Every structure is written in C-alpha cells, then in structure tokens.
Amino acid sequence: MSEYSKFEVTRKEQMLYKAVMVNGFFGSGKTMLSPIISSFPSVEIMQYSHTIEHMCELSQLHKIEDDVAESMIRMNCDHLIYWVSMGREVNCRPSDLSSIFKNKPLRYIRRMLSEGDEKIPDLIKQNKPILNLATHALLPASNLLFKALLDKLVFIEIVRHPLYMIIQQQRNFEMFKTSRSFKTKYSIDNKEYVYFTRGWEEVFDNSNSYEKAIYSLKWYYDYLPNIDKRIELIPFEKFVLDPSEYLDNISNLLEVPITKEVKKEMKRQHVPRERLADSPDLEIYRRCGWEPPKYFSEEKELEARRELISQNISSETLKILDDLSENYSNNYQT
Numbered sequence: 001m002s003e004y005s006k007f008e009v010t011r012k013e014q015m016l017y018k019a020v021m022v023n024g025f026f027g028s029g030k031t032m033l034s035p036i037i038s039s040f041p042s043v044e045i046m047q048y049s050h051t052i053e054h055m056c057e058l059s060q061l062h063k064i065e066d067d068v069a070e071s072m073i074r075m076n077c078d079h080l081i082y083w084v085s086m087g088r089e090v091n092c093r094p095s096d097l098s099s100i101f102k103n104k105p106l107r108y109i110r111r112m113l114s115e116g117d118e119k120i121p122d123l124i125k126q127n128k129p130i131l132n133l134a135t136h137a138l139l140p141a142s143n144l145l146f147k148a149l150l151d152k153l154v155f156i157e158i159v160r161h162p163l164y165m166i167i168q169q170q171r172n173f174e175m176f177k178t179s180r181s182f183k184t185k186y187s188i189d190n191k192e193y194v195y196f197t198r199g200w201e202e203v204f205d206n207s208n209s210y211e212k213a214i215y216s217l218k219w220y221y222d223y224l225p226n227i228d229k230r231i232e233l234i235p236f237e238k239f240v241l242d243p244s245e246y247l248d249n250i251s252n253l254l255e256v257p258i259t260k261e262v263k264k265e266m267k268r269q270h271v272p273r274e275r276l277a278d279s280p281d282l283e284i285y286r287r288c289g290w291e292p293p294k295y296f297s298e299e300k301e302l303e304a305r306r307e308l309i310s311q312n313i314s315s316e317t318l319k320i321l322d323d324l325s326e327n328y329s330n331n332y333q334t
Contacts, residue, residue, distance in 0.1 A: 008067040015078040015124055016152055019131040020254060021145070022046075023138050024158040025220050027168035029236040031097050032269050033158055034134045038103045039265035041256045043130045044084050045091075045103045050182050051076040052133070056141035057184035057195040066144065073148040081131045085120050087111030098134075103265075130254060137196065139223050142231060154253045159224065159332055160236035162217055162324045163305040164276075169213035196220070210312040214321050221324060224331075235332040240273045276301070 020043065022034045034046040055072050058064040083089045087108045091098045100108040138145065139157055146153055175181055176194050184195040196219055197204045197212075204212055227233060232249060239246050243266065251258050270278050276298055306325075310318050 009065075009071045010067065011071045011074045011078075014074055014152070015121055016074070016081050016131060016149070017124060017128045018152050018154065018254070019077050019081075019133060019149060020154040020156065021133045021135050021138070022156050022158065023135045023142075024160070025137050025165060025169075025217060026172055027165035028158045028160040029239075030134045030136075030158060032236075032271070033156070033234070033239070034132065035097070035102060036262065036265050036269060036271070037156075037250065037254075038132050039259075039261045040130075040251070040254055041259060041261075042128060043254065043256065044081070044132050045100060045108070046098045046132050046134050047080055047084065047091075048098065049076055049080060049133055049135070052145075053135060053138065054184055056138050056144060059144050060140055061184065061186060061195055061198060063186075066147070069144060070148040073145065077131055077149065077152075080133075081124060081129060082120055084108075084131070085111065085124055085127075085129060086114070086116030088116065130256075137220055139220065139227070139231075142228050146228070146230060154232070155228075155230065156232045156234060156250070157227065158234045158236055158239070159221075159328070161302070161328055161333070162214075162221070162321060163302050163309070164236075165217060166210065166213045166305075166309055166321070169216060170209045173209040173212050207317070208312065210309060211314065211317045214309075214313065214317050214324070218320055218324060221328070237276055237333055240271050240276060243271055 020037055022030050022037055024030050031046075037043055038046050052073050055064065055069040055076075059066070059069045087110075090100050090108050090112075092101070093099050094101045096102075142155055142157075145155065176183060181194075185192050186195065186198070187193070188201060191201070191205070193201055193204065196216055200215060200219065203215055207215060224233075232246075232253060234246050247258055247262070266272075302325075306321075309321065313321070
C-alpha cells in the first residue's frame with residue numbers, strides 16, 4: 001500500500017456559517033435570482049467560484065478523489081467568506097452584475113477601510129453572513145456539494161424552458177474554444193472536449209453549435225427527474241410571474257425575513273412580470289442572446305424561437321428539442 005493511500009485530505013474546522021448556491025444551466029436565470037437573494041438580510045453579494053466548479057467538474061470526470069474535492073470546496077467557501085467579510089477581492093467594476101455598486105456598496109467600502117485579518121473569524125461568528133454563489137450546471141455534482149458542506153448548504157436549482165436557453169448555449173460553444181473559457185476540459189486522441197461531453201464525443205464531433213447546445217441541455221435535464229429532495233427547485237417562468245411562494249421558501253431556508261430591500265431588488269429585476277421575456281434590457285443579456293419580446297403571446301414567442309433554431313439543426317436533433325420542451329412544459333409549467 002502506498003504511503004499516500006494511508007491518509008485523507010481534510011478540513012475539519014470551518015469558518016463558513018451558511019452558503020446559498022443559485023445554480024442552473026447556462027441561461028436559466030441565475031443572474032436574475034442571485035441579486036434578489038443578495039438583498040436578503042445577512043446575505044453577501046453574489047460571487048462566482050471557479051474553484052468549486054472545477055472540483056465538481058473534475059469529480060464528474062472521475063479525475064479527483066472525493067476527499068480532495070470535498071476539502072477544497074470547504075476551503076474555498078471559507079476563503080470566499082473570509083475575504084468578502086473584509087472587502088478583499090470584491091468586484092468594483094461598476095458594470096458587472098457582481099459589482100458592489102449593484103448591492104450595498106457602502107457596506108463593502110467600509111469593510112475595505114476597517115481592520116481585517118485576525119478579527120474576521122469572530123465577526124463571522126457574530127454576524128453569521130451567508131455566502132452567495134452563482135454556479136453553473138452543478139446539479140450532477142450536488143451530492144458532492146452536500147457531502148462537503150452538509151447542512152450549511154442551501155442549494156437552489158433554477159430551471160427554464162429549453163427554447164429560452166439554446167441560443168446562449170450555442171454562443172457558449174464558440175467561446176469554449178478560446179482561452180476565455182474556464183470550464184474543465186479533457187482530450188482524447190488530441191481532440192479537446194468540455195467536461196460535460198464525456199460519453200457523447202462522437203455525437204459532438206458531428207454536430208454544429210446549435211446541435212451541441214441541444215445535446216448538452218439534454219445531458220443536464222436528464223438529471224432533473226431524480227433531483228435531490230434537499231434542493232429547492234424553482235421554475236423560472238413560475239417565479240417571475242408569481243414569486244411569493246418561492247420567496248417564502250427561500251426566506252425559511254435562509255432563516256432571514258423578506259424586507260423592503262428584497263422588494264426593491266425584485267422591482268429592479270422586473271419581478272413579477274406580465275410576460276416572461278420582460279427582462280431588464282442589459283447589454284450583457286443581449287450578448288447572451290436576449291432580445292426584447294416581439295409578441296404579446298408567450299406561445300408565439302416560443303414558436304418564433306423554435307423556428308429560428310429548427311433552421312439550423314437536423315430533424316433528429318429537432319425531435320430531441322421538442323421532447324425536451326414538451327417534458328418541461330408538462331413537469332414545470334402546469
């Protein structure tokens with residue numbers, strides 16, 4: 001037996017009080033919901049964690065031991081709550097959705113000017129701040145996250161109609177080829193693939209970017225029927241039209257009240273909405289494929305999106321998309 005197999009990587013002591021992860025597939029509505037979560041008392045500004053996502057992605061590829069991944073997740077959560085609690089490495093870029101100027105800027109400026117380091121663990125114990133992470137496509141790794149964080153984790157999965165996500169994911173496949181992509185990749189015969197294509201390599205090799213988007217969404221949505229009962233699942237459409245029940249559930253899970261700040265942020269996010277596509281008109285949303293609604297009918301909006309996509313995919317892939325759409329409508333919109 002190797003000397004390296006005689007021990008496990010661990011992190012028994014943890015600074016983190018609680019973490020809320022707003023998770024979903026690309027384009028599902030995380031950047032609508034995460035700022036609303038941030039406006040709850042004690043919840044920190046929305047942050048991203050590539051480290052946690054990489055641990056989950058490597059775990060899905062069976063390229064990392066569970067003890068290593070769990071310890072790294074625990075350590076990174078402590079790292080993030082420690083730094084945000086003293087205003088270190090917070091995002092000060094005004095236009096970014098995770099900028100401090102989008103949420104309680106004076107709180108973070110005061111922290112930058114206050115004492116930090118050894119005083120922070122006691123402040124965390126006293127104030128019980130809630131780490132707020134927006135994560136991408138981690139549903140297949142949710143068990144790993146719960147093993148790492150136990151009852152400190154509140155995991156919210158936001159789902160959305162497939163026809164509203166395909167265009168953004170289609171654009172993502174162009175970005176995945178560049179150095180701006182920070183998703184875990186692997187190689188077979190000198191061909192590089194994004195982690196979620198494992199087992200689908202031949203299909204992906206013979207697909208265009210629209211078809212790849214549909215196959216990747218099918219891979220992800222196949223996990224939904226067996227979703228962990230500890231996960232709070234929120235359909236985008238139901239939330240933006242009538243959010244009250246979901247907000248009550250989030251309030252209970254986080255053990256914090258719904259305040260005026262929450263209602264103000266909901267107004268900024270255009271929630272509740274008369275139409276599903278009535279999103280704030282932000283430049284970043286347009287880059288991801290959002291367009292102002294063309295019709296007053298949701299049915300016509302979906303028909304227009306399907307028509308656009310159908311012109312760029314095979315009949316086989318269109319059948320998969322139609323099945324995904326039908327299953328979603330039956331299970332999450334009725």
